[in-house]
Amino acid sequence: xxxxxxxxxxxxxxxxxxxxxxxxxxxxxxxxxxxxxxxxxxxxxxxxxxxxxxxxxxxxxxxxxxxxxxxxxxxxxxxxxxxxxxxxxxxxxxxxxxxxxxxxxxxxxxxxxxxxxxxxxxxxxxxxxxxxxxxxxxxxxxxxxxxxxxxxxxxxxxxxxxxxxxxxxxxxxxxxxxx
Numbered sequence: 001x002x003x004x005x006x007x008x009x010x011x012x013x014x015x016x017x018x019x020x021x022x023x024x025x026x027x028x029x030x031x032x033x034x035x036x037x038x039x040x041x042x043x044x045x046x047x048x049x050x051x052x053x054x055x056x057x058x059x060x061x062x063x064x065x066x067x068x069x070x071x072x073x074x075x076x077x078x079x080x081x082x083x084x085x086x087x088x089x090x091x092x093x094x095x096x097x098x099x100x101x102x103x104x105x106x107x108x109x110x111x112x113x114x115x116x117x118x119x120x121x122x123x124x125x126x127x128x129x130x131x132x133x134x135x136x137x138x139x140x141x142x143x144x145x146x147x148x149x150x151x152x153x154x155x156x157x158x159x160x161x162x163x164x165x166x167x168x169x170x171x172x173x174x175x176x177x178x179x
Contacts, residue, residue, distance in 0.1 A: 044155055046146070047124040054149040058123065058158070060169070062141040067095035074173045076111075076119055083111040083119070085176045109176055122169035125161030130154055142166075 044050050056078050063071040070091035077084055088106040111119070128146050131154065144158035160166040 042129060044128045046126045046128065046158075050128060050146075050148050050150075052120040052124060055120070055123070055146060056149060056151075057147040058119075059143070059145045060173070061143045064140045068092055069095065069097045083116045085109045085111055085115070085119075085173070087173065087177050107177065109179060111176075115172075115176065118172050119169075122160070122165050122172060123158070125165065127159050127161070128155050129157045129159070131156045 046052060046055070058076040060074040061072065068091060070089065072089045072091075073087065075086040077086070086106070086108045088104070090102050090104050092101045092103065094101070123146065126146070128148075131145070144160075145156045146158040147156060160169065
């Protein structure tokens with residue numbers, strides 16, 4: 001390319017460099033926006049991306065098929081304008097276990113405002129990710145799922161912010177079960 005062609009394709013000398021620089025900056029900005037959108041699409045945080053007032057249901061399930069076998073599920077859910085706690089447990093004292101040997105306990109409790117606030121404190125800071133099928137076998141769990149307003153059936157798999165939040169949640173469930 002000769003000087004005349006260069007000047008005519010870029011306007012004046014130096015403007016071509018600015019155009020290339022502008023295109024490069026725009027490309028970097030667009031790439032960064034896509035990266036942020038992709039990151040935001042992989043994980044949501046309760047209390048930041050999902051308001052605790054938007055949570056509609058929460059499941060916590062554990063199980064073991066070893067001696068003694070058990071299955072336990074805690075569920076927090078909204079019915080009308082009221083929050084409820086439901087639990088169900090199935091367990092046995094020996095192996096192999098038959099349906100007749102299984103002890104089943106269950107119950108439900110309407111939550112007070114204070115109990116609801118304890119529940120939301122436990123899940124705040126927790127992360128909700130895309131729901132995936134688990135291929136692990138033999139795991140005792142827990143398997144955690146959170147449903148929320150705006151949930152389109154995709155982002156429901158929950159993990160607590162840390163172990164202390166999980167143990168506080170388990171303690172709350174045991175206390176509610178005993179009442």
